[in-house]
Amino acid sequence: MKLALSTLVFAFAASTIAQYDQESNPFNLAIVSKDQTIDGDTLSACHEGAAIESLCLSNSNSTSKPDPIPATVFHFNTSDTVVTPNASLGAPGYLTYLLRGGNFNVSEAMGLDINPTSNVALPLFWPSTDRAAVVSFDSNDFLNIQNYVVDTVNPPVSGEYRAYYRWYSCTTYYAGYTYVTLSWVLGEGKPQNPSCVKVNVKRVFV
Numbered sequence: 315m316k317l318a319l320s321t322l323v324f325a326f327a328a329s330t331i332a333q334y335d336q337e338s339n340p341f342n343l344a345i346v347s348k349d350q351t352i353d354g355d356t357l358s359a360c361h362e363g364a365a366i367e368s369l370c371l372s373n374s375n376s377t378s379k380p381d382p383i384p385a386t387v388f389h390f391n392t393s394d395t396v397v398t399p400n401a402s403l404g405a406p407g408y409l410t411y412l413l414r415g416g417n418f419n420v421s422e423a424m425g426l427d428i429n430p431t432s433n434v435a436l437p438l439f440w441p442s443t444d445r446a447a448v449v450s451f452d453s454n455d456f457l458n459i460q461n462y463v464v465d466t467v468n469p470p471v472s473g474e475y476r477a478y479y480r481w482y483s484c485t486t487y488y489a490g491y492t493y494v495t496l497s498w499v500l501g502e503g504k505p506q507n508p509s510c511v512k513v514n515v516k517r518v519f520v
């Protein structure tokens with residue numbers, strides 16, 4: 315029993331110390347959508363509170379239209395100790411944004427802010443990686459989130475990793491700020507927020 319417990323503790327510790335510190339070249343994120351009004355738009359970091367940013371559509375929240383907010387440069391941090399389950403679906407890692415302060419810089423990882431009363435989750439960059447989401451870019455540079463558990467059948471099955479692309483552009487409200495932002499819909503249903511438009515997110519190296 316003692317051995318089993320210490321093995322478990324070790325496995326848990328090993329999984330929590332995975333370092334996503336292999337930084338990619340810089341890139342922008344572009345919206346791909348059937349909706350012509352947003353297709354080709356880019357994503358920009360938008361202030362949502364102290365050191366917290368969402369991903370705004372660059373052309374949808376400009377204060378000086380028609381000039382868009384500049385597209386933000388992002389990086390993708392992978393790990394040399396974490397296995398890639400399926401190379402064509404993409405390596406696991408953190409989407410990162412460098413927050414520049416007056417006399418400091420902090421690399422922030424994107425996570426999903428989940429509202430228990432909505433199926434629309436808000437991707438946000440936070441200063442701590444505690445809330446970071448593990449995401450991937452597939453072989454066509456599309457951003458996805460992967461999982462190996464499928465609970466839409468009874469009983470749920472696990473095994474093969476699948477990639478999900480549940481990205482939408484939605485008008486969202488967070489901590490007093492209303493923006494048109496990249497959003498993630500939880501589950502396979504339709505977003506309950508009526509402003510949401512289906513999009514995909516493509517990495518374009520700069």
Ligand SMILES: *[C@@H]1O[C@H](CO)[C@@H](O)[C@H](O)[C@H]1NC(C)=O
Nearest residue numbers: 335336337391410421422423
């Ligand atoms: C991403 O990798 C770079 C280079 O190792 C590191 O400086 C940065 O802190 C990492 N960012 C996150 C959010 O882990």
Ligand SMILES: *[C@@H]1O[C@H](CO)[C@@H](O)[C@H](O)[C@H]1NC(C)=O
Nearest residue numbers: 399400401402403475476477
């Ligand atoms: C990777 O995922 C794709 C798409 O789901 C699938 O067709 C392919 O068989 C997978 N490859 C491996 C090695 O599992």
Ligand SMILES: *[C@@H]1O[C@H](CO)[C@@H](O)[C@H](O)[C@H]1NC(C)=O
Nearest residue numbers: 412413414415416417418419
């Ligand atoms: C923050 O990062 C930018 C771009 O990499 C760099 O030019 C600047 O000197 C950095 N500032 C600090 C305080 O490290």
Ligand SMILES: *[C@@H]1O[C@H](CO)[C@@H](O)[C@H](O)[C@H]1NC(C)=O
Nearest residue numbers: 374375376377485492493494
């Ligand atoms: C962002 O766009 C939305 C929808 O067009 C608008 O309601 C909101 O006022 C805008 N917010 C800012 C800060 O410009």
